[in-house]
Amino acid sequence: MLNKNPAWRYLVVIGMLLLTLLYALPNLYPEDPALNISASRGGTVTEQTRLQLQQTFSDAGIAAKSVELQDGKIIARFSNAEQQLQALDQAKNLLGRSYTSALSLMPATPAWLTAIGATPMKLGLDLRGGVHFLLAVDMQAAMDKQLNDMVSAFRSDLRQADIRYLSVKADLAQGQITLSFRQSEDLKQAATLLSKQDNQFVITESVEDLSLRVALTEQRQREIRNYALEQNITILRNRVNEIGVAESVVQRQGADRIVVQLPGVQDTAQAKEILSATATLEFRLVDTDSDLAAAVAGRLSANADLYHSADGRPVLLEKRVLLTGDHIIDAVSGYDEYSQPKVSIKLDTAGGNLMSDASKSAVGRRMATVFIEYKPGSELNADGTAVLVKQQEVINDATIQMRLGRDFDITGLNSPAEAQNLASLLRAGALIAPIQVIEERTIGPSLGKENIALGLAAIQWGLVAVVLFMLVYYKAFGLVANVALAANLVLIVGFLSMIPGATLTLPGMAGIVLTVGMAVDANVLIFERIREELAEGRSVQQAINLGYERAFATIADSNITTLLVALILFGVGTGPVKGFAITLAIGILTSIFTAVVGTRLLVNLFWGGRRLQSLPL
């Protein structure tokens, strides 16, 4: 019999719709003003902390909706923003500097929905307010530094191998190093020596003027660029965590760009200065001769400086700096032979020599690592910018077990987490490539709310207009198309909530509105075709069947080309354009599904398999 569908097909489509509806549901729940509390460097958040906080809140008369410990963070929810701000003050008083408290909006998704992984759509900054930075890493500076390091490394390598040379010079513009010699034997020996080094270099010998030209291989250059970028990302992540922004994004974009998004942050000036602050490291010996108690009391001996460690313990260090952080090439965390956490440090050649000289006479003494950061303080410069304040902190001290060289380990760490943290700080100390803000967008919270309201209103009224038009123009069939349109919207919202990387932006909302207008196109094509087939004198059932069949080829062709455009848009576009492309692509796919498969089921259900003289079309 023509135009009948088996029951399972209805079940599949209804099942799929219900499933998507389930995942679209979290968007209906509002967000709770919340407080995210996490421990800064080295500390941990425990059940104890949670109980303390809960007690403090209730003592201060703040009715928290819930105070929960989740993945090493405490999340406290409140019913309004006023309580949230009061709670922030209380939390800061109670916990002090070693914890970061951040204001955030947490989705109030019920537990049973969270349990199946259903979360609301992520909103772009244009809809929720906040700051977006695009930072460019100065790759030229990274390369220049690398070349300069190589010059000193070459010099010491040649000296160690007793090869006499005239000069070793870096040519930064050409990206190469020129070594010149007096004798051709020296040149040969040097070439052999250098070519042993892990295939890092492209070496050109020139016998006439007795010189070697050394450039980095493509691969090595790529490594350096990647390294500079990854390192900057690590540093920025640490700093963003320090600002204490919930749901922040620090992400690589392209070859030399980093995107930083801080939802909800209003003070861009401060955020920017924290992000672009420079950090360095110093290694110094612990001064055991001077009197620590006297130093704390203010009587500092002439050859020592007083420092504090992250947990506030005072430490006396010698004035002499053994080594600075810019000699660190790499620092990775791992485990030693006793399965204890450790950090392995790799120095450049010059740093290796310095360390070797310095540690020779200091075996058995303690060496401290000092982390130095320049952060904006409360005082202002003449031009209105904040004066950068030097902040120093001992992040680690350890006993020197033997004479150290280019590679050495720091052991005696408390936990793998501490090792990881130390490694990233050590890497952060040697910031090899400076960064620059090349794009900044700040959206106030009220504008974000307005944008959501405008987008929703446009979707609503657009939908009303199209639904009315379809009803008037296609009568009962129009109703079927409208049901499909509603299902289509549910599918779009459901998919946008399910896809992890998808973010709803204002242009994305415009894309949804556009989809509402264009989604009915498939139904228009089918219905017009059915009318034509009827006009040519076919029976009702034949007309329905042929209408769907013949229109489908057209629908497929036209939508594949549009999908092609959406994919290109996604590939080439950035930020908001990408968001628009995602909604457009999802809209095309879901509209084909609802308008072709969905309406066919409904049409067959109402009018299929029966002897009819005419259709309400």
Add this chain to the structure above:
Amino acid sequence: MQLFKFTQPVNFMRIKWPALVLSVLLVFGSFASIFSKGINWGLDFTGGTVIEVGLYQPADLTAMRDTLAAAGYPDAVIQLFGSSKDVLIRIPLRPDLAQEKVGEAVLQALNYQQAVPVELRRVEFVGPSVGEELKQDGGMALLVALIGILLYVALRFEWRLSVGAVLSLAHDVILTVGLFSVLQLEFDLTVLAAILALIGYSINDTIVVFDRLRESFRKLRDATVDETINHAITTTLNRTVVTSLTTVLVLVVLFFLGGALINGFATALLFGIAVGTYSSVYVASAIAEVLGISREDMLPPPVAEQEGEHISTL
């Protein structure tokens, strides 16, 4: 209800030459405007700083202009944005300015003048390199999209139709950019997105006509090429107009309710769809005809038949 009920095909192709001449003239006109008046590039493309502030009373733009000139920004462009209490300030890129500080400096200067502090709604700073890249990326996206469509249509249909489709798309894009140039409307990132979406929409229209054209060529064995094209366009006219209508409906809603940020997007698409509907009727098919499409070129394409069979099991 049905918009058009034709018993005979309408002779669209009778005015194909005047239509083509009109299109060529419009394209030249657009180019003339783009090259003489230029395009009013938005911040996304030029770089610079845009600051949107909300005031608690209707804005006194002259006073604000004086304040900013005194604060060292005589080249600031100040205008109302959406309402009388909403002000948009643009500061162009200047080599002597630390651009990333401009936002805060302007806000400070304004707060000094206003009794009640202004509310910061939005600050956007775009560096010079970013804008240049965006132009290149946008142009690239357009080009890649057109080439992709050219290949796909040539593969699924025929090269003459493919050329017709791509030329009609280029026509729509050029005219829309031309409109933005003539009226000096701001061309920002959302307008670029609209133009790319327009390509997607306009090709949709064109493909529907082509699909029917292929069918008509096979069905009407004795008809001339003109008659066949007329038949294809006439039979799809209802669909073309109805879909354009529903899309225009939502765009009108977007234009009036979408807010100032989305205005350019809606304008570009509204105009583009009007032009696109016309071009998929006239430009695309007429070019294919001028290039000498004939019944023989369209005959053995068994792909569509197979697909039709396959789909009937749905």
